[in-house]
Amino acid sequence: MPPGRPLSDLVRDSKINTEMLGTCTRHIFYVPDRSARERRIRREEEWVRESFLGQGAYGAVYKKRCEREGRGSTFRAVKEIKKRIAGEELDYVRELEAIIKFSHPKVRPGPE
Numbered sequence: 001m002p003p004g005r006p007l008s009d010l011v012r013d014s015k016i017n018t019e020m021l022g023t024c025t026r027h028i029f030y031v032p033d034r035s036a037r038e039r040r041i042r043r044e045e046e047w048v049r050e051s052f053l054g055q056g057a058y059g060a061v062y063k064k065r066c067e068r069e070g071r072g073s074t075f076r077a078v079k080e081i082k083k084r085i086a087g088e089e090l091d092y093v094r095e096l097e098a099i100i101k102f103s104h105p106k107v108r109p110g111p112e
Helices: 009-013 093-102
Strands: 017-020 024-032 040-056 059-068 072-081
Touching: 009 093, 040 072, 072 093
Parallel strands: none
Antiparallel strands: 017 024, 024 040, 040 059, 059 072
16 A cells, blocks of 8 residues: 555455466456346456556556457556555555546447
8 A cells, every 4th residue: 555545445446356377467356147136256367468568657558368268359458557666665546546547438448
């Protein structure tokens, strides 16, 4: 957590459980089951780094690919945010909030 600043509700509610593996990143999340109102089904996705896209003050951006059964590959850009620079912890909450807002379905460009 950034120094002296609690996480906002926006950042806390957008958290995805993630495991960093040697060759990929695994996301673990739960989706509603269509047959039962209260039941949630565990889903896992593994995203493989394809290429480097760019870099900024807070981190680097990579193109990542996810193979999905029966649906082919899905691609996305992922920003890996640094938590420290030169041993000093960064206040990265505003950066996370901006990324979350621009990741919202109403902001993302639709199919052409």
